[in-house]
Amino acid sequence: MKKILILGGSGFIGNCLYRELYPYFNLFGTYCSASRFSKQKNFFYYNVEDDNILTVVKKIKPQLIISCLRGPFEAQVACHKHLVDYIQNFDCRLMFISSTNVFDAFEHYPSYEFDKTLSESPYGRFKIKIENSLLSLAPSKYVIARLPMVFGTNAPRTKEIEAQVASGTPIEVFPNTIVNVTSDRKLSQQVHYIINQKLTGIFHLGSSDLITHFDFIKRIVSRRKLKGAVFKQIFTTNQMRYLVALPKENKLPPHLHVSYESILEDLYLP
Ligand SMILES: NC(=O)c1ccc[n+]([C@@H]2O[C@H](COP(=O)([O-])OP(=O)(O)OC[C@H]3O[C@@H](n4cnc5c(N)ncnc54)[C@H](OP(=O)(O)O)[C@@H]3O)[C@@H](O)[C@H]2O)c1
Structure with a gap:
């Protein structure tokens, strides 16, 4: 059975991928501060600042590494450089969970898979650095999602909104920023499909329809039946601004397309 190692398997995205893939693959994960994972025999402690990732990788010898890490940016860049060197020489692929923020300097239109990346934020710039090191690999060796x-x-973003409403803390919203969105459930299905079909390259995995950040957050508040939300509207520019990456070249089949309405449906109270 194919061995998969999820870096950041204890985190929100890493763990939802872990749960999705567990029945079908020989799965391993890393954790850092979430010590409850130390009891799981296929989880390894890994701290991106102190440890060499290749120690874990060489122990497991996975055919696929999925990177869902957070942690200090420069340490993450160095970790992915080690991974890229390893992947060049071994039968292994690397899937990197990246972000729409690699395009956050482009405000006037959505971006597509092969558009130039450019970011004004430290977060986006660090994601670009890692993406660029993956792009030095043969295309069959990497996935950039x-x-x-x-x-x-149960997403941290949803929980944060609930906590803010409960405590009367204003929720920061961006009425001028047009976004697309996704959910842990839809993302897991898409990643599972990419792995099964052995797809490689760059994938934009957000909803195909767009909404302003403020409207989407208002819809979540209403869907979760939260009463008394206070919004703090933030205007970064006078014009509408896109923070959107859409698929054009690497489209998944229709049953894996996502709409923001379907994401909201997933947010019904249990
Ligand atoms: N969530 C989103 O909306 C979103 C959107 C776009 C892209 N992404 C990307 O998706 C990836 C995962 O995000 P997430 O929301 O799942 O984050 P998360 O819930 O905070 O999980 C981060 C993971 O990284 C591990 N980690 C944190 N600090 C570490 C360190 N110093 N050394 C080693 N491991 C460390 C955590 O381990 P412990 O918990 O055990 O400490 C956890 O497993 C990130 O690269 C993020 O940029 C997320």
């Missing part, structure tokens, strides 16, 4: 904001019933 660019995600918008990820929601879901």
Whole structure:
């Protein structure tokens, strides 16, 4: 059975991928501060600042590494450089969970898979650095999955909105920013399909329809039946601004397309 190692398997996205793939693959994960994972025999402690990732990789010898890490940016860049060197010489592929923020300097239109990346944020620039090191690999060796904001019933973003409403803390919203979105459930299905079909290259995995950030957050508040939300509207520019990556070249089949309405449906109260 194919061995898959999920870096950041204890995190929100890493763990939802872990749960999706577990029945079908020989799965391993890393954790850092979430010590409850130390009890799981296929989880390894890994700290991107102190440890060499190749120690874990050489122990497991996975055919696929999925990178869902957070942590200090420069340490993550160095970690992915080690991974790219390893992948060049071994029977292994690398899937990097990237972000729409690699395009956050382009405000006037959505971006597509092969558009030039450019970011004004430290987060986007660090994602670009890692993407560029993957791009030095043969195309059959990597997947770059660019995600918008990820929601879901138990997503940290959803929980944060609930906590803010409960405590009366204003929720920061961007009425001028047009976004697309996804959910943990939809993302897991898409990643599973990419792995099964052995697809490689760059994928934009957000909803195909667009909405302003403010409207989407208002819809979540209403869907979760939260009462008394206070919004703090932030205008970064006078014009509408896109933070959107859409698929053009590497489209998944229709049953894996996502709409923001379907993401909201996933947010019904249990
Ligand atoms: N969530 C979103 O909306 C979203 C959108 C676009 C892209 N992304 C990208 O998706 C990836 C995963 O995001 P997430 O939301 O799942 O984050 P998360 O829930 O915070 O999970 C991060 C993972 O990284 C691990 N980690 C944190 N610090 C570390 C360190 N110093 N050394 C080693 N491991 C460390 C965490 O381990 P412990 O928990 O055990 O400490 C956890 O497994 C990130 O690269 C993020 O940029 C996320």
